[in-house]
Amino acid sequence: MLTADGRFTGVLERDIDAYLEGIVFPIDKPYRWTSADVVRKMKYAATRHFRKKNLKVGHAGTLDPLATGILLVCIGKATKMAEEFQRHDKEYVAGITFGATTPSYDLEKEIDRLYPVDGVSEEALRATLPSFLGVQSQVAPLFSAKSVDGMRAYEMARKQYRKSLREGTAFDHESAALLTTQTINISEIELLAFHPSSAEAPDRADSPGTAAVTPGLTEIFGEKFGPILTAADGGKDRIKVTDNSSLGLPRAEIRVVCSKGTYIRSLARDIGEALGSGAHLDSLRRTRSGDFRIENAISITGATALLSNGEDQ
Numbered sequence: 001m002l003t004a005d006g007r008f009t010g011v012l013e014r015d016i017d018a019y020l021e022g023i024v025f026p027i028d029k030p031y032r033w034t035s036a037d038v039v040r041k042m043k044y045a046a047t048r049h050f051r052k053k054n055l056k057v058g059h060a061g062t063l064d065p066l067a068t069g070i071l072l073v074c075i076g077k078a079t080k081m082a083e084e085f086q087r088h089d090k091e092y093v094a095g096i097t098f099g100a101t102t103p104s105y106d107l108e109k110e111i112d113r114l115y116p117v118d119g120v121s122e123e124a125l126r127a128t129l130p131s132f133l134g135v136q137s138q139v140a141p142l143f144s145a146k147s148v149d150g151m152r153a154y155e156m157a158r159k160q161y162r163k164s165l166r167e168g169t170a171f172d173h174e175s176a177a178l179l180t181t182q183t184i185n186i187s188e189i190e191l192l193a194f195h196p197s198s199a200e201a202p203d204r205a206d207s208p209g210t211a212a213v214t215p216g217l218t219e220i221f222g223e224k225f226g227p228i229l230t231a232a233d234g235g236k237d238r239i240k241v242t243d244n245s246s247l248g249l250p251r252a253e254i255r256v257v258c259s260k261g262t263y264i265r266s267l268a269r270d271i272g273e274a275l276g277s278g279a280h281l282d283s284l285r286r287t288r289s290g291d292f293r294i295e296n297a298i299s300i301t302g303a304t305a306l307l308s309n310g311e312d313q
Contacts, residue, residue: 011306012049012306014051015050016050016076019077019078022075022077022078022081023074024073024078024081024292025072025073025075026072026289026292026296026297027042027070027073027297027298027299027300028068028071028297028298028299028300029063029071029286030299032065032066034065035071042300042303042304043055045303046075048307055075056074056079057074058073058079058082059071059073059082060072060074060086060289061090063284063286064106064265064284065108066108066239066241066281066283067284067285068284068286069092069284069285069286070292070293071289072292085290087260088260088290089288090260090286091188091255091286092255092256092264092284092286093253093284093285093287094255094256094264094267094281094283095251095252095281095282095283096252096272096279096280097244097249097251097279097281098115098120098249098250098251098252098275098277098279099114099117099120099247099279100114100115100244100249100278100279101272101278101279101280102242103142104265105141105266105268106265106280106282107241107242107244107280108239109242111280114278115272116277118276119276121194121196121250122191122252125271125275128274128275129189129190129191129254131274132186132189132267133188135185136184136186137181137182138182138183138184138266139181140263140266141263184258184259185259185262186256186257186258186259186262187259188256188257189255190254190255190256191252191253192252192253192254192255193252194251194252194253195251195252197250197251244282257288264284265280265281268280
């Protein structure tokens with residue numbers, strides 16, 4: 001079923017018990033899909049294929065909606081291995097825009113502050129990145145699932161964000177200090193490219209302007225799923241994306257290998273601060289999760305096709 005070079009072949013048995021350790025699909029998560037969207041789609045296809053309504057389906061390691069790349073979807077008894085999969089190191093390729101911050105540390109929220117970029121250069125980045133290697137403490141983004149006094153951090157962040165919009169005030173980034181720090185380990189970090197102006201950077205495959213290359217969720221799931229899933233077809237989207245490329249701010253692409261629990265959004269913030277500026281994540285792709293690599297991943301349409309064995313779903 002899975003060849004040595006990562007290609008899926010043949011058909012799946014109809015009896016899930018034929019797979020003693022369950023099944024793991026390394027899905028290439030589409031842009032603007034939540035991890036839950038992927039699981040929902042896979043569970044719908046798997047329960048029909050295996051004719052088992054209470055089939056267990058889950059994922060190993062959440063990816064943000066604006067991230068793409070490896071998302072391990074576990075089916076059947078493989079769900080018992082999800083926690084073990086999450087403990088493995090991950091590799092990412094991240095795009096970082098300097099000179100501006102957003103409340104979410106990525107493109108889900110509008111820019112709230114601009115910063116000088118005098119200290120941002122390729123040379124400065126190459127000199128600074130090694131300081132982020134090794135075991136260290138990290139503060140998660142306020143827009144995250146971390147807990148603060150029994151409340152999810154993102155619930156507090158949303159209230160604060162709405163208040164700042166009503167009152168026309170700046171978002172309070174210092175609120176992130178309420179979150180407990182966590183210990184992470186960055187084993188590799190590498191500068192792949194630097195552009196003094198984002199206007200000079202090549203188009204990104206997952207940028208807002210080219211999101212249409214990913215099929216819309218309504219197209220794949222069917223109309224009845226439209227109200228609860230994000231459409232990428234120009235309709236009213238649940239996952240909002242801002243486009244800051246016209247500002248011409250400096251931009252870099254870095255490769256990071258890190259431990260479980262590392263927030264690349266927070267890393268982008270910290271790198272910006274280290275250069276005496278601000279920064280936010282403008283793209284993120286998970287290229288490896290443990291031994292699973294992006295070149296061996298399968299698309300959501302490819303995975304559901306395997307689960308249909310060529311039959312209509």
